[in-house]
Amino acid sequence: MDGIILLMKKLILVMFLILMAACETTTYRGAIRSRPQEFISIDDFCNKHNLQYSFNAFDDVIKIFSIGNDIRLVLNSNIAYFNGATFTLKNTPQYSSGKLFVPQELEKIVFAKEQVNLRTAFTIKTIVIDAGHGGKDPGAISCRGYPEKDINLKIAKYLKEELKQRGYNAILTRSKDVFLTLQQRVDIAKKHNADIFISIHGNSNRSRGFRGTEIYYLSPARFDSQARALKLAKEENFYSYKLSPDAEAILWDIVLTKNYSLSVDLSRSLYFSFKSLGFKVESPKRAPYYVLRLAYVPAVLVETGYLSNRYEERFLRNDSYQMQIAEAIALGIVSMDNEYDSLARR
Ligand SMILES: [Zn+2]
The missing domain is CATH 3.40.630.40 (Zn-dependent exopeptidases)
Known part of the structure; x- marks a missing residue:
């Protein structure tokens, strides 16, 4: 009998966790769903271009780097910095459900060299x-x-x-x-x-x-x-x-x-x-x-x-x-x- 109760407890816990995970996924998707093509998770972005990043949660500064590349972004700010040039983003970097998202346009600006000088x-x-x-x-x-x-x-x-x-x-x-x-x-x-x-x-x-x-x-x-x-x-x-x-x-x-x-x-x-x-x-x-x-x-x-x-x-x-x-x-x-x-x- 104890075994069954324990099993049921475990089952409830598992169901709870699945539910939580589902909620988590829903929030995460929900937050970005409005304009999915306009954002890319920072992990995907860095993997794709062989870059590393660091995020300082205190001052909201995101640093993305590799040899010869220095990108700096600020969470919720449309001003960005790339290798000595400052430019403006249409969308701002965002934080959603524990993940950082950068605007897709960053790829164009950084890798197609379309950067706009802030000046x-x-x-x-x-x-x-x-x-x-x-x-x-x-x-x-x-x-x-x-x-x-x-x-x-x-x-x-x-x-x-x-x-x-x-x-x-x-x-x-x-x-x-x-x-x-x-x-x-x-x-x-x-x-x-x-x-x-x-x-x-x-x-x-x-x-x-x-x-x-x-x-x-x-x-x-x-x-x-x-x-x-x-x-x-x-x-x-x-x-x-x-x-x-x-x-x-x-x-x-x-x-x-x-x-x-x-x-x-x-x-x-x-x-x-x-x-x-x-x-x-x-x-x-x-x-x-x-x-x-x-x-x-x-x-x-x-x-x-x-x-x-x-x-x-x-x-x-x-x-x-x-x-x-x-x-x-x-x-x-x-x-x-x-x-x-x-x-x-x-
Ligand atoms: Zn004063």
Whole structure:
């Protein structure tokens, strides 16, 4: 009798396992069934082309390699890197039921050498505007007691309008006085597939004489002026403790090859725009763009002015001045967009 019960128990277990396996298969097929011809499992892809791969689950970076081939992809991101060239994918690498899938188009791009250089393929459609600080985090407090977060938000909203009028899709990371974590800001950029990310801030310094606009583009913290860079990162909540040194190295690697030049170009474009509108503005500087480490978009941080300066603070609180700042940023974006457009047409 015991034997029969045991057998039945085993049978139930086996049936359960079969059921589980069936469910697993269904989910797996279901996830990819929508466009089966557009994806290939990374194992199949690597076997077919005699490649190896590694996947870092922490930073979502997929490295596919062999002697002479270096492909880097980021999960759910349509930007990819192949032997020194950056290109955009129509479909993004995906993770489904424990398996990694890469878009089929990768084969064409990589092995038929149809890669599109990002420099010419880059067009700006979606801009994520990040109003710095918010909620419990006021940012800098101005010399007359106004919090930076409010000024950032107003400029961000004006910028959104400026960009919408020019036909862009503009998204705010926050439209109210709420606190957002670093990850939440990054997730918004990811979710909307942002082409560029603009973070709006207000500066402050103990020396009250400091004034003017400053523009920062992303760069590895290892670069020069590390102390200054770190100070900025900490003050602006751009400091993240999460990444292991290894993950960081891979990430900086990919971020650098992919977004560095675009970020520099964008910062330059903004600089000339501010300058042409008569703002006191310094040449763009490097900053450790911690907020962007996981966002994979070209990005710039604008320190609109010094809230610690009595003269500039009065302007920064003024609506028409806020609109002028928004206009300067919008024009800078438009001019970069036009420049890349004309490159693409060549
Ligand atoms: Zn700030």
